[in-house]
Amino acid sequence: MRKPCCEKQDTNKGAWSKQEDQKLTDYIRKHGEGCWRTLPQAAGLLRCGKSCRLRWINYLRPDLKRGNFAEDEEDLIIKLHALLGNRWSLIAGRLPGRTDNEVKNYWNSHLRRKLINMGIDPNNHRLSNNRPRLDQPPNFTSSCATLSDHQLKCPPHHHPKSRGENDQVSDAGSCFEEDSSGMAADLNLDLKISIPFTSLANAEEEQKHNIACNSSTELDFSATTPSPALLLFR
DNA sequence: AAGAGCGCCAACCGCACTCAA
DNA sequence: CTTGAGTGCGGTTGGCGCTCT
Numbered sequence: 001m002r003k004p005c006c007e008k009q010d011t012n013k014g015a016w017s018k019q020e021d022q023k024l025t026d027y028i029r030k031h032g033e034g035c036w037r038t039l040p041q042a043a044g045l046l047r048c049g050k051s052c053r054l055r056w057i058n059y060l061r062p063d064l065k066r067g068n069f070a071e072d073e074e075d076l077i078i079k080l081h082a083l084l085g086n087r088w089s090l091i092a093g094r095l096p097g098r099t100d101n102e103v104k105n106y107w108n109s110h111l112r113r114k115l116i117n118m119g120i121d122p123n124n125h126r127l128s129n130n131r132p133r134l135d136q137p138p139n140f141t142s143s144c145a146t147l148s149d150h151q152l153k154c155p156p157h158h159h160p161k162s163r164g165e166n167d168q169v170s171d172a173g174s175c176f177e178e179d180s181s182g183m184a185a186d187l188n189l190d191l192k193i194s195i196p197f198t199s200l201a202n203a204e205e206e207q208k209h210n211i212a213c214n215s216s217t218e219l220d221f222s223a224t225t226p227s228p229a230l231l232l233f234r
Numbered sequence: 235a236a237g238a239g240c241g242c243c244a245a246c247c248g249c250a251c252t253c254a255a
Numbered sequence: 256c257t258t259g260a261g262t263g264c265g266g267t268t269g270g271c272g273c274t275c276t
Contacts, residue, residue, distance in 0.1 A: 252263100
């Protein structure tokens, strides 16, 4: 078993003080990100490296947007969640200025409930059986109708993770995994993981990093079969 | 006014992955 | 090939503030 990353008994835990924030910000401005293990000592912080990294990524980074999510951001989260499952870092990568933690929290506190209220199961984006909607289209069939019992029982996060620059999202822990000829195909998506474009210098750089799907710089959600959630969301 | 309940969000924890030695 | 350090990710927790009773 791996030993814990923070063995030191004298490391601070809990909320960060303004002084700690300042020290961390100053240090990273001076030396850049990385080498989180040695950073705390070098920066004069009584924190573990992990804690520093999290604080920087989720709170101190200068390009963070913060504040309420816009409607189009909500839409995008729902779409991406339908496609990717609980892969928050991937989803956040498509939302400039947003962190995985922020997206995850927003999903759990707002969007999940929103979908549930609309009669949609937020786990698989299917229309929930026990709460049919009155305004449901008559011939509507969920694009996730091929979900097996096993998939229903196994949440997305049970799927093996895969990471890397050219990480193809072929193991998306969503309802589209089995129905690969379903919505994913309809969406014409060829998702690749890349550096979030907010961290890139400009749009050209973004293109270079192949964020796009099918040689476009934006995800193309002009699908012939929108997600069930989105059909009802508008 | 005060206590209970609830929601939000920052932070922690544990596991998985990568890569160098 | 193996091992372990470093890092990233997703799930969970805990504290704070707001609302309700």
